[in-house]
Amino acid sequence: MSRTLVTSALLYANGPLHFGHIAGAYLPADIYTRALRMAGEDVLAVSGSDDHGVAITIAAEKAGEDYASYVAGWNARMRETFAALDIRYDIVSGTSTSPPHADLSREFFERLDANGYLKERTTDQLYCATDEMFLADRYVQGTCYVCGHTPARGDECPSCGTWIDPLKLKEPSCKICGTAPETRSTTHWYLDLPKLRDEKIGAWIKGHEWKSNVAGFIENLLEDVPERAITRDMKWGVSLPASVGERGEGKVLYVWFDAPIGYISFTKELMVERGTPDAWKDWWQSEDTSLVHFIGKDNIPFHCLVFPSMLYGAKDGYVLPAHVPANEFYNLKGGKFSTSEGNAFDIPNFVEQYGADVTRFYLCSSMPETADSEFSMELFIQTANTALAGTIGNLAQRVLKFIDKNAEGKIPAIHDDHRAEMDACILNECGAIEDPVEHIRAFRFRRAAEAIVQNAAVGNRFIDQMAPWALRKEDPVKGESSLATLCEWLSWTARWMAPIMPTKAQELWSMLGQQGQVLDQPAPGLPRAETWRTLRAGTPLGEIVAMFPRLELPETE
Template identity: 30%
Template sequence: MADPFYITTAINYPNGRPHIGHAYEAIATDAIARYQRMAGRDVRFQTGTDEHGLKMVQAARDRGIETRALADEMSGYFQEMAAKLNISFDRFIRTTDPDHYAASQALWQAMADAGDLYLDRYEGWYSVRDEAFYDEKELVEGEGGVKLSPQGTPVDWTAEETWFFRLSKYQQPLLDHYAANPDFIRPESRRNEVLRFVEGGLSDLSVSRTSFDWGVPVPGSPGHVMYVWVDALTNYLTGIGYPAMDGDLAAYWPANLHMIGKDIVRFHAVYWPAFLLSAKVALPKAIFGHGFVLARDGRKMSKSAGNVADPLALADAFGVDALRYFLLRDISFGQDGSYSAEAIVLRANADLANSFGNLAQRTLSQIFKNCDGRLPAIHGHSPADTALFALVDKTVRESMPHAFDDLALSQATEAWVQAVFACNAYVDDQAPWALRKTDPERMETVLATLYICIAQLAVAIAPVIPASSTRLLDAMGVDPALRTPTAIGTTWYPLLAQGEFRLDQPVPLFPRLDVPAEVAP
């Protein structure tokens, strides 16, 4: 049986339409899920929308519509984004789904059975925008002495009856878990932030609200709904059948990887494992807090700054795979990175159109023209052929898999494009177009060598640019069963297809891009 691999994005808060940050997380997680499937893992990939909380209530009130209507509309936009960006999820979960209410209430009951919930009165600072409670010591001073959260968002003094979770009880168990599992929180900068926070002492956490009713009802406590982060985090269990401990949950839990933004690491690395410890459910294996996609000037995108990028408009303007490739190639995963229309165009033209696309186009065009579309024969190998095979083989079997396994996505694409450059240098050096009359057998061997290397590279980059990779491999007649890095190697060549398969006239894979005025920042 294939080794299971359960990966999740953070579920998106749909009080507004998707922005480029949502797309970045979805694309990165999708690339990892696709890589793991290609490596033979039994992958379960979940994404979705987090639809409860005061922010949703206020956003709906501002528009004069029911909160459920806002949730339905906005969740639809996120589903549209996932479809547009070719996100290969297994479940798109909504926290308004009936099975999610059942799972959240079951987790709540498990924490109650552990003696970790008690009723009291909460008085303290709350950020509606962050949906987070903050201690006085965490606040920062804004203009005019206004108190702000560590994220720079407004906070309000809140006082109401609430259920509390005994978070303080889990301070040492959490520290013990971090020490025993150094890769539980990644990258290291996020781990260090969490360690400092937990070592500074944990206060019990308010986990219900009575000031509004848009949320999962607290079992046996009329008038209380769960704090939005309690039910939001539970989604990772809902999607695999909790509270039933057999079936999908037994197969896929604990999750291999929660992919989240760096601004919500505390919720995932402190609150979530504490809830699970209380409920006696195994902890996830790893949490990765990626960075932000920033505007061209390095500022965080926001509606007030007028610099929010619409991922659907970007996909329409540049192409889905060009956008996917840029985000994973140009942003070092785990760090912040800047976006601009010019940067996307520059990267897509340089790596995809001019390098890989041109490599495929001129190789397949020569096979179509000089070999009547039939796959050329191999007539022995020269040292140059052997060297190229060795470089490409090492790239797709070692360098790229190691980078994907380490979540070093920009390094994976860098290794890939260096192999593409090597193939282009080989073409220029071997000049197969000049061999047609002087040495036709050598011409065939050169084209066959390139055909194999292009197939290997198309397979290896498929997690990043899946549609383009599939289109190229289909055009090349590569059997879908062979589309893994280990199936296509230097000894592989579809000899049986030589008399049966014929290339059609090749079509350019990546058109050259210009900067559309309507999406330029």
Template identity: 45%
Template sequence: MPHLLTSALPYANGPLHLGHLAGAYLPADIYARYLRLAGKDVLWVCGSDEHGAAITLRAKKEGIEPQDIIDKYHNLNKASFAALGISFDYYHRTSAPLHHETSQDFFRTLDQKGGEFIVRDTEQYYDPEFKQFLADRYIKGTCPRCGFAEAYGDQCENCGSDLSPTELINPVSVLSGATPELRQTKHWYFDLAKHEDFLRTWIQEGTVDGKQVHDPTTWKKHVIGQCMSWLNEGLQARAITRDLDWGISVPREDAEGKVLYVWFDAPIGYISSTKQWCLDHGRDWKDYWQNPDTELVHFIGKDNIVFHCLIFPAMLRAHGDYVLPKNVPANQFLNFEGDKFSKSRGWGIELHEYVEEFKDFPNGEDALRWALIRNLPEQSDADFTWDGFTEYYDKDLADKLGNFLNRVTVLTHKYFAGATPSSGHWAGSQVQAELQKAMQAMASHIEAFRFKDAATTFVELASFGNTYLQDAAPWSLAKADPEDPRIAKVMFDSIQIAAALALMAHPFVPLVSAKLRTVLRQEIVENGDWAVSRDLLAANKPLLTPGHDIGQAGVLFPKINDRKDDTLLKIIQGQRDKLRASSSSAEQSSSDESVVASLSAEPTGKPEIAFEDFTKLDLRTATILTADAVKKSNKLLHLTIDLGGGQTRSVVSGIAKHFAPEQLPGQPVVVVTNLAPRKMAGVLSEAMILMAENGEGQLTFVAPPAGFGAGWEVR
């Protein structure tokens, strides 16, 4: 059975940061490495998304060609991925001729089928000075929602609202600064609404034409929730062409000067990347994309859910020859030290910067991977901190994993000259059972996309090894009787635990895994090694046989918080100092208080306000997608809300004493969307939910009727 994995194509318009890594690439790498260990046929493809208005806009600003922009960031991001052990099978780029050909062929097939495209004459802004139609990102103006003066034609980056260019107040061309004119132009639209029934059944029931193709109970709730929110609002036709001079030409004689919209051609990049890999390896790409047995999984962030769960599947279905994804385990967002990543404010760290600044940090690449894995935003937004980085490195890698390996190798050399001793009691022993249990649990977690749980299983086995060795105390046995056979038993068992850890480390920290296997004098991990080890344990055979020589581990992970050598601590402290210096304003007050807006039935006595003050509030309908308790607070719940149009927000609300988290997913609400974000109990809140409170202190939601839809303005 082929396993085809994809990760969202990163936009070649700038460097990637830690949030990108935690969203779509590190989880996929864990999954791909595990499947290869299990001996599966795996192909993991990705590549640079190199079209779109933002690239041409940046090129115009810098006075260079778009090709210069995409070459720079394609190479930079590809190198960063490689340095951090991201093991793509192929990393393509959408500027490649094969991708242009594949995208145009896809368009032609849909066009020739008839009924998939709608052609519309529309009014679009035109720059009379540059003599060209303006893409959404080529237009700026005042946001009609929050009054931000620098909103783009597709989105306000201040309040996050999706916009259309004609909604902007006082629009201007980014190219010339001139006031644009509305002129007639023709565009092609994909009739997404035509596929609404198919998508609803496929998402909710996992069936296509009455055949079960995936299990919806294995999909994340926020993925299903966001999809159903869009479907319940009703799908609309989406433009797939743009008037631009950079992109893939629309293959029609009556479409001169038009290119395929980037959202249409980018996911086709998965197909062209597969084609290129197959050409290079003598394989047939159809064995992956047009094989009904293929397990296709898309790894993305939550901002890409709609494209990968609704739009792209509808495109594949319309084409008629392609498999659909079996799962789309979209992650939520990763924040940085309590705030969103922001290049303009210097808030965060980019991948290439980390690689450069931590190049002398022992196991620095895997230290980052491990810190991110232990805090992946799988079900809700998470927060990366340097304190957390330090704690995960010192406690997990140094104190548990590194300490255990060092003790095992030192004691084996002390008592048995570095050779694995014989043991007559392996079959059915406690250690054999524990290894089987750990490998089975870790495999189950990874196959269910619960990577944090899988990592916990791994580190718990290291803890078990330390406890087992400490309780058995072979040094005490040797002191009483150097010939005590229990010494050999303990060291034999401990070496088996070490061998299992070296293997199980591979999906999470592959460079560390290679070092551990070198210490144990094993071959480098190969495809199928997981299956081999699993079968050995099931057959009551050890992972390392008696007489197998092992090396000395030494200090694999020098601790960051080491009183004798503070070299590593200084590196981390430098990052903290840099963060404070670059954005002291990012420090926001945090308090354990309610964000409930009380709408009491009795007059509040608040001062009178002008109508203009009220209109500053951006009130919107929304739907709660997820709800979780906030650690160390008995008042707060952390909610993820759907604002429609693919937008989600993190909200902290003081309603924990009134509602259980499991009651809330699917609850329609009204929210204030343009409040300044703030941290509460260490969690970022980006909006406020409106509640009504009666005289007895009971709360109820101020909400539209069920099915009203999300994202509508309340006024």
């Protein structure tokens, strides 16, 4: 059976998730996973945090925390955010805590080395004799050799933007102790990306069908592929394999190298927990797997070129990605998402105020699929009130309240005399009907959100056309048939909604008196006249509640 392995970009553990991340890599992964599962497919969803690297050690030192508890704090906050938004993975782990991660990362190093894709080089680097360590770029500051700005960091000048070679910085000093560093030689390993490109990955990239915005991005990627250092002189990270001996002392794998291996480590970790320790291979080393990386566009070179090169170069039968549905950037209209706790855009706080599904729906409907897009508070409120309360909620209220009052609160029966007329009306004459799951499969998330509302509008037009309130007096049997048809429509609406708005879909499903979880229902597809009616007449409705309370724009402070 074919399988789909879904990954979301690992969150760099030195800050919280904001809506930009969520709309870019996490919500689409969750919606996609739920939709495919409704379609009966075997899906595994994996994410977590990327815990290593200099930016983290510096931030942790500044915060006065040890590295492990610093990253654990951000990892915990990430989980809270996922829980608030009902974003679910089979596993959320972290590269510093996942038990198989260090060994697996070292295994990649050794496999790539054995297969001739690593090069060893000795270069000069700045070394602080006081702190007894090589100074990674961000641990050095000095005067920019291009514009004279002080202080320029060891990786970038904040004034002129030059990518700094730390060895050329004027008057360099150690950021930890302030003393002048000396130059010492050090050995590092480099991934031979040009060789991997020429041997396999270049042709693979050219022959692969990419999402349109990704294709534009990677066209130029292959021209200038550098060899990249995969090791660093640092303490926080994955230490090198014992096989390299003394030369590996004081060094760790570069964070960019071990981070994506996290996807595999976390899968391994999960399968150990499930008691099937070898089952990770079915996902990572099987041609039946469709590997899908959900990422933001800044991660495209990495997931389309570098990680595939590593997967191929290990020569262990790893699958290469089938889809990299990268999103563009998602910004806050007129500002930046401030994510400090308690702030309006602190996600758990926001969701508590407005609800998870309304937030999910709006993010989905404004997702930066093909171009940058933005979150607008005005449009958020408008979407909640018009598309959700005004169209979907309104349909449910009109139908179910009416039945509650006038039809004993039970799903009415369709009478054979009316079946053909009603089917023709709702399926053909009240507007276009689209299958949201088909759009989700094709990574058209915005269109999927629109389709749900569009389909609900079909139900509203059917009510206006049939006018059940008038039929109740003129032709009560036909009135019942129209209400039966509308109940069927609501049950389709619930199933269409489920991947994007799981809680609201379940609410609607329960109001219709249906048992079990709506997400356990088969993906609905499109209704066909012969088969689309599935409800049992006489089923008592559940408690009728207002699905989408109207929202007010917050007063500006």
